[in-house]
Amino acid sequence: MSTFNLDITKERCPMTFVKTKLHLEQLEPGDILEIQLLEGEPLQNVPKTAAEQGFHILETVLLKDNIYKVVIQK
């Protein structure tokens, strides 16, 4: 079981979703992916679509200003 990190704060649609999806596909069951993302579209939809695809959203934390961390487990 490993923990990975992904920063998509500099990405724009659709690469926010694309990079998340490509990372999620690499995970083994139990692995954790911590994603840093911006509020707005990424925060609203990245965790939502991960949950729809069967991943578990463990927590969402405000890091600073408009940057959030979402912790996802396979």
Add this chain to the structure above:
Amino acid sequence: MAEQKKLSIISMSGDFDKVIAVFTLASGAAAVGYEVNIFFTFWGLNSIKKETERKFIGSGFMARFFNFLLGGRKNLPLSRLNFGGLSPILMTGMMKGKNVATLEELFDASKALKVNFYACEMAMHVLGLSKDDFIPEVKDVLGVASFLELSKGGQTLFI
């Protein structure tokens, strides 16, 4: 998830900006769990040619001439203000500068996310192209009936 999430795009335009729209929607939809099909027809076929620049490909004199003029994915013209091919280069530079994915990145993302590429049989016939003229990711050569079957139950866009 009872509803079927599927997006099918008919890519007819060979304009740089419209092809960007095709691959933005395709990669984004695939990333959020949609099954995505793109049906390339007429000028849309330029974006899936193996040759990405101007080359005399295809069978028949007129077809080879046409394919040379049309070129491939790396010389698509902007639909407005093309300025002899300068604008797509400037636009790509602006997109990079603003951290927005370029056409090549969106195209690669679509391939990585296993978007299904199909080529239109009739347009290929007119332009003298065969499946070998296209990238290997092109799954099949189809006609209207097969495309309708594939897109059934999902959303369809014409770009």
